[in-house]
Amino acid sequence: MTETSISLLSILVGIISVNLYAYFLNKKQFGFTGNTIIGVFGSILFIKSFSRLGFTPTDVMMNHQINMFPFIINLMVSTLGGILLFLLAAYLYKKTSSK
Secondary structure, rough: OOOHHHHHHHHHHHHHHHHHHHOOOOOOOOOOHHHHHHHHHHHHHHHHOOOHOOOOOOHHHHHHOOHHHHHEEEEEEHHHHHHHHHHHHHHHHHHHHHH
């Protein structure tokens, strides 16, 4: 696995987590496409924002082997970023449409 494939897997986890969150909580406000876009940007935003903490794809692939602890943290941060951006977008949508 290379750094690029870890980055793509992290984005994919963000997409899947947002769509599953929206599906199971019946908050399908933005549809599949909107939720997917939110998942992409949320996961990228959080991974880039918190990458200094040591779970970037380069840190995960130290010495050409996968370090599982930073890899799991990377996936969890990607999931959290997608869901938090979804909640922020839903909140802003609700605030602007209520007027």
